[in-house]
Amino acid sequence: MSVPFVCAVYMAQALRSEAVEHETFHEFFECWISEQSRHLEELVLASKESERLQEQRHDGDGAVNQQEVDERILRPKIAEVIEHYEQYYHVKSGWAKNDVLLMFNQSWRSSLEDSFLWIGGWRPSMAFHLLYSKSGLQLEARLHELRQGLTVNDLGGLSQTQLNQVNGLQRGTIREEKEITEKLAKQQEKVADASMVELSHAVTELIREGISRVGLRQTSGLRRLWPPRRKDSRQSSRGLMI
Numbered sequence: 001m002s003v004p005f006v007c008a009v010y011m012a013q014a015l016r017s018e019a020v021e022h023e024t025f026h027e028f029f030e031c032w033i034s035e036q037s038r039h040l041e042e043l044v045l046a047s048k049e050s051e052r053l054q055e056q057r058h059d060g061d062g063a064v065n066q067q068e069v070d071e072r073i074l075r076p077k078i079a080e081v082i083e084h085y086e087q088y089y090h091v092k093s094g095w096a097k098n099d100v101l102l103m104f105n106q107s108w109r110s111s112l113e114d115s116f117l118w119i120g121g122w123r124p125s126m127a128f129h130l131l132y133s134k135s136g137l138q139l140e141a142r143l144h145e146l147r148q149g150l151t152v153n154d155l156g157g158l159s160q161t162q163l164n165q166v167n168g169l170q171r172g173t174i175r176e177e178k179e180i181t182e183k184l185a186k187q188q189e190k191v192a193d194a195s196m197v198e199l200s201h202a203v204t205e206l207i208r209e210g211i212s213r214v215g216l217r218q219t220s221g222l223r224r225l226w227p228p229r230r231k232d233s234r235q236s237s238r239g240l241m242i
Helices: 003-017 025-058 066-098 100-104 111-115 126-141 143-147 160-192 196-208 211-224 233-240
Strands: none
Touching: 025 066, 066 100, 126 143, 126 160
């Protein structure tokens, strides 16, 4: 039985029950990563096929409607990738109900990986740094085409309206990150004021009451905002392939 098939079956079970009995989140994560690689490979192939058909149109095949091609080839793959991320946070929330500490201290991660994480996962605002960096590189590479008035359908061709939308989302994300960080800091201050004996009880009680779960749920909600939805299918696909 192939690994992709086993992972697909396991993912389906995890989605139905949120946390598969006798299995670990690590095993789910390994399967999720395997499925993610497959989805991204398919998205890359779909993007190349879309570009190939666009080149045919430029060579004189006027029958090719690029928008229809993008909707038929790219949109379904983009939807699959986004849905896959949604599934991850859905299952992760289910596991957090059973063992929230695991989400903050995952044993298979290295100390270096942990140093880059924020409240059980990646900091949402990091995605914007990646987007701006990638779009800047692609803009520089396509500058000659843009000067000639040609349409660029990668991240270098983001319109001013699109950039304003991304900027607005970035500001909102940073604001929410700050609010969550401040809430967590207040809880840490309460724990720090307690005696060493009270410390253990306080931490346990805070976790049992769901404070960590709330923080994890809020940060997962922030991460789900990425990637921003774009009308242009090829720009969306490149945003997901960063």
